[in-house]
Amino acid sequence: MVTATMKAMTSEQLTKKLLKNEELFILDVRNTSEYDNWRIEGGKIDIINIPYFDLLDGVDPALDKIPNGKDILVVCAKEGSSKFVAEQLVEAGRTNIYYLEGGMKAWSEYLEPVKVGDLKNGGELYQFVRIGKGCLSYMVISGKDAAVIDAVRMTDVFEQFAKEHGVQIKHTLDTHLHADHISGGRRLAEKMNAKYWLPPKDATEVTFPYEPLEDGDVITVGNTEIRMKALYSPGHTVGSTSFLVDDQYLLTGDILFVASIGRPDLAGKAEDWVSDLRKTLYQTYKNLSEDLIVLPAHFGQVTELGEGGKVSARLGDLYRSNPGLNIQDDQEFRVMVTEHLPPQPNAYQEIRQTNMGKMTPNEEEQREMELGPNRCAVHDK
Structure with a gap:
């Protein structure tokens, strides 16, 4: 049977390929507008877009654009269209054909746990990389206790991880209203x-x-007293709060990223919050140790992923390399963070309402609301 030579590739398998910098050719068969808004990128991935409806009468238009000798992954929104096209490619004599299991919706939801490092006097810090969406969550483990920061809605991942490590989640924290x-x-x-x-x-x-x-609040996790100190750092939102963890790590939420800074406009108060953002970045953080390791809540480009998929940077290095931290003129800074910003995240108003508890969308509605890149940074596409 044709389907016997067509294989599914899971989001986890795709993530491993990307992190190992393995070659992969992707045929994305979604509508061009969806492809232009958000697609799989990074590493040695080559990707083209030919909409599914252009291939209903056969895959001949795609054959001369698809290389031989490489793994070929067909991608669509949910899976069905990619399976159809993958079958046609196999019938046309192509080999090493895969389809993305669950489509881009599954890609958006996959979390890859990465160990950040060991903590003083025992304990560990983990980063959960939502590679298809650019979100980053964290788990601090000490003794038999754990705390989770900026958890995404796929909570079963954190529950299972805690169970595997023999710990009980005692605290969950959000750095801001997402x-x-x-x-x-x-x-x-x-x-x-x-x-x-x-x-x-x-x-x-x-x-x-x-x-x-x-x-200034201090939250203690576990018997070894891993201290997490809250640091008020407004600008992305009026309440944005960072965390100093174990005097080694600075969890910055959506205020500071590896390659950019947080945007102040998602609550419609950009002009009001610009001064707060500048003060946080140019005074509050500037007074901290340059040796702190910055751990943000998002990343904008796959190129920001380092060893093993970890997203991090030394604070002192960011003050030299991050364009958002090197603007001395107040007016120039104001223009940068209020004008010519990237498009706002998909359904961001509905997401804010949901996070306030004012809306209760079902699981499928939540998936639809979250589709697309996060776009929380000034320099995102």
Whole structure:
């Protein structure tokens, strides 16, 4: 049978290929507008777009554009169209043909856990890379306890990881009220009987109880007392809060990224928040140790992934390399972060409403709301 020589490739397998810098050719059969908005990129991946409807009468238009001797991955939104096209390619005599299992929706939801490092006096810090969306979550483990920061809505990943490591999630924390993805922090806290922490200045409209996360608060995780200190750092939102973890790591939320800085406009208050953003970046962070390792809540390009897929950078290095940290003129900075910004994230207003508890979309609606890149940075595409 034709299907016997056509194989599924999971999002996990695709991630491994990307991180290992392996060659892969992708035929994306989604509509051109969807492809232009968001696609798989990075490493040694070559990709072309030929819409599915252009291939209904056969794959001849694609054959001369698809190389021989490489793994070929056909991609669509959910899986069905890519399977159809992959079958046609096999019938045309092509080999090493795969389709992306679950399509771009599955790619958007996959999380790759990466160990960031060991903590002083015991304990570990892990980063969860949502490679198809550009989101980053974290788990601090110490003794038998754990805390999760900026959890995404696929909370089963954190539950399973905690179970495998023999720890209980005692705290979940959001650095701010997210606008690009639906937070899993509150849901995870409810399932784990943990405390859910949120900056109160971002929580003025929420409809649920939470633990107020104030500047200077210290949250202790485990018997070895891994201290997580809250650092008020507004600018992306009015309540944005960073975390100093174990005096080694600075979790910056959406304020500072490896290659850019956070945008201040997703709540419609860009002009009001520009001064806060500049103060956080040019004063608050500037007064911290240059040796702190910055761990952001997002990345914009796959090129920001380092060893093993980890996204991180030394704070002092960012003050030399990050364009958003090297603008001395106040007006020039204001123009950069309020004008010529990239498009706003898909359904960001509905996502904010959901994270406030004012909307309760079902799982499929949540997937649709989150499709596309995160676009939380000033320099994102």
